[in-house]
Amino acid sequence: MTARLQWAEANAALEGARKLLIVTHVSPDGDAIGSMLGLAAALRERDYKVTTAVDGGVPEFLQFLPAAARVEHRLKRGHWDVMISVDASDEERSGICGAFGRARSQKVINLDHHPTNTLFGDVHLVMPEAVSSTEVVYEWLVRLGHPISQPVATALLTGLVTDTMGFRTSNVTAGTLGIVQKLMEAGASLTDVTARALVAKPYTSLELWKRVLPSVKLEQRIISAVVTQADLTTVGLIDVTDGGLVSLLASVQEAVVAVVFKETPEKRVEISLRCKPGYDVGTVAFGLGGGGHKQAAGATIDGPLEAAIARVMPLLQAAVAAPV
Numbered sequence: 001m002t003a004r005l006q007w008a009e010a011n012a013a014l015e016g017a018r019k020l021l022i023v024t025h026v027s028p029d030g031d032a033i034g035s036m037l038g039l040a041a042a043l044r045e046r047d048y049k050v051t052t053a054v055d056g057g058v059p060e061f062l063q064f065l066p067a068a069a070r071v072e073h074r075l076k077r078g079h080w081d082v083m084i085s086v087d088a089s090d091e092e093r094s095g096i097c098g099a100f101g102r103a104r105s106q107k108v109i110n111l112d113h114h115p116t117n118t119l120f121g122d123v124h125l126v127m128p129e130a131v132s133s134t135e136v137v138y139e140w141l142v143r144l145g146h147p148i149s150q151p152v153a154t155a156l157l158t159g160l161v162t163d164t165m166g167f168r169t170s171n172v173t174a175g176t177l178g179i180v181q182k183l184m185e186a187g188a189s190l191t192d193v194t195a196r197a198l199v200a201k202p203y204t205s206l207e208l209w210k211r212v213l214p215s216v217k218l219e220q221r222i223i224s225a226v227v228t229q230a231d232l233t234t235v236g237l238i239d240v241t242d243g244g245l246v247s248l249l250a251s252v253q254e255a256v257v258a259v260v261f262k263e264t265p266e267k268r269v270e271i272s273l274r275c276k277p278g279y280d281v282g283t284v285a286f287g288l289g290g291g292g293h294k295q296a297a298g299a300t301i302d303g304p305l306e307a308a309i310a311r312v313m314p315l316l317q318a319a320v321a322a323p324v
């Protein structure tokens, strides 16, 4: 898709507003939380009354970001002039908080960078060429003439660092690094953000890898792993991050596509997909009701695990056979 950027409409929506709600996607990553907290901090500096919310709250490794402790885990009351959804490519992805906020807000601004964005909401700030949703937030703040403070810069840099895996993805340009320079000049630490939000993982993630790596297979240039509920529960790892397991698989040079199948407590299956440049797993994820980018995408589909694997593997084989 091409960019759909309604800056004037977004500014007009803010002009008449006082109470704002910012939501993001479930299972939030560095870009989800970085966009939400960076935008929230800047809008608070502009004297708006801002509520932030995401189902389950902020993951521990992102709690160093500004006002992370103020993020609601669920919404029980409130009405807002404008809800801003960040980094969520469809409405369902913003979970229970998103649904609650949508029903109690006058207007919805959809700020995102996924090419699979469904253009929900009233005003669109959707920029598929942006490496992260925090890049879209940065662009909006520049257009508003808002000076970037150190807390805002730190949150925005977090999304840039995590969604590009430390500036290693093929969409990184000289312009991306130009934004990084501005954020560092505003006081954000690239070292600190990279160490905390991208590199560090709890030991429990490695315990999970120890259990799961025997399931790894490489067949027809597709590398896969399976994470069952039994893997997660027996070692008490229910809420543990998988420590970027799919990125580990994707680093294998013989593989073109990497996939992790993860069983949820409801016996559905979360699928994480990665591929080398020149291939497209975003379209596969979109076809499964999910979304993402060409090189990194995901979806949650019906189980059981064996049925999900049998359904997805032929689609991935087709993606390997048809470079883009």
Ligand code: 5GP
Residues within 6 Å of the ligand: 025, 089, 090, 093, 246, 271, 272, 273, 289, 290, 291, 292, 293, 296, 297, 298, 299, 300
């Ligand atoms: P990850 O594999 O890191 O969870 O996700 C990779 C990319 O796919 C991210 O851009 C993420 O937003 C997107 N993604 C992952 N799971 C889903 C899903 O269930 N639905 C949608 N729409 N996007 C997903």
Ligand code: MN
Residues within 6 Å of the ligand: 031, 032, 087, 113, 132, 133, 163
């Ligand atoms: Mn993102």
